[in-house]
Amino acid sequence: MQLEQALDVFLRQYKPSTRVNYDGILRPLIEWLGTTRDVERITAIELQEWINKLNDQATRFEGHPKRPAAEGQLSAHTIHGRIKTMRAFFNWLVKMDVLPSSQNPVRNIKQKTLPRQIASSRIATDEEIHLITMATFGNVRDYAIVLFMRDTGCRAMEVAGLRLDKLNLSNLTAEVLGKGSVWRDAFFGEECAMAVQRWLTGRPDCTHEYVFSATRKPYAPLTPRAVSDMIERAALKAGIERTIHSHHIRHWRATNLVQQNIDVPTAAAALGDSIPVFEAHYLHTTRERVQEAVRRTAYQSKSSPAKNIIRLDDAI
Numbered sequence: 001m002q003l004e005q006a007l008d009v010f011l012r013q014y015k016p017s018t019r020v021n022y023d024g025i026l027r028p029l030i031e032w033l034g035t036t037r038d039v040e041r042i043t044a045i046e047l048q049e050w051i052n053k054l055n056d057q058a059t060r061f062e063g064h065p066k067r068p069a070a071e072g073q074l075s076a077h078t079i080h081g082r083i084k085t086m087r088a089f090f091n092w093l094v095k096m097d098v099l100p101s102s103q104n105p106v107r108n109i110k111q112k113t114l115p116r117q118i119a120s121s122r123i124a125t126d127e128e129i130h131l132i133t134m135a136t137f138g139n140v141r142d143y144a145i146v147l148f149m150r151d152t153g154c155r156a157m158e159v160a161g162l163r164l165d166k167l168n169l170s171n172l173t174a175e176v177l178g179k180g181s182v183w184r185d186a187f188f189g190e191e192c193a194m195a196v197q198r199w200l201t202g203r204p205d206c207t208h209e210y211v212f213s214a215t216r217k218p219y220a221p222l223t224p225r226a227v228s229d230m231i232e233r234a235a236l237k238a239g240i241e242r243t244i245h246s247h248h249i250r251h252w253r254a255t256n257l258v259q260q261n262i263d264v265p266t267a268a269a270a271l272g273d274s275i276p277v278f279e280a281h282y283l284h285t286t287r288e289r290v291q292e293a294v295r296r297t298a299y300q301s302k303s304s305p306a307k308n309i310i311r312l313d314d315a316i
Helices: 003-011 016-033 046-056 077-094 124-137 138-153 156-160 189-204 224-237 245-259 265-269 273-296
Strands: 175-176 183-187
Touching: 003 016, 003 224, 016 046, 016 077, 016 138, 016 265, 016 273, 046 077, 124 138, 124 189, 124 245, 138 156, 138 183, 138 245, 156 245, 183 245, 189 265, 224 245, 245 265, 265 273
Parallel strands: none
Antiparallel strands: 175 183
16 A cells, blocks of 8 residues: 555544644655555654654744744654654554554654653743733633633633533533543633623524634634634733743643642543643642742741851751
């Protein structure tokens, strides 16, 4: 089977959004390898050369449908994701008996383990959350979305995919379709429910059943990208100098729950994460913030400046 034919069959098993993402990663690879080549002829050396090419690439977002190209190397996470997708493609060929396992070129391709911790820079601060909330106060739809994301920690894709029949404002609950096409419960407060109700009261007469729509005809459902773009615009309007994405709010909500002494199993369930993933992602940032808070508020004698403190090691 030729590479291009194999790719087309591989992509058909996924939903449209995933298909677009995988196509954007794999098609440049098979074009570089040669679209008409047989899958059995691909070698590990060639795939390693492709990975080296990614590591040396000096332009980001090249060919991206939404973002303009920019100077700079690809991040470790981006390269990790592309290798993971490449491995999934060739392993699928083996699973489908298209490629003998002995000829699988990704067998010996090593993939570095990335740190799973969420960096503090990827978490919105309390002040940023407040500013974004206030920046959307005059827009009924955007304000409802921000409050929903603040309370639930939902991803942009979960907000965009929220359906009317999965929303229960009386019980302050919603069912959202999360990663891996798994349904999960999301919970929110009364103020959020009132904001969503105000939006629904004036919501355009849509032909679809999604909660959030565009405000201009034909009132199409919001896409995950539209939700994320709205958050970025709100942050810009609020005067926040750095770029804030929708995931900054999710990460803020996770650490916010822990800082309020919510136990880890409950906080993880609220975000739709497993306990190990939640702990790896967020507990270190909470410890950093707690340590900083204690340092700032720790007792310091006026008569004994901190600079004169003797190190314990020196006193022993």
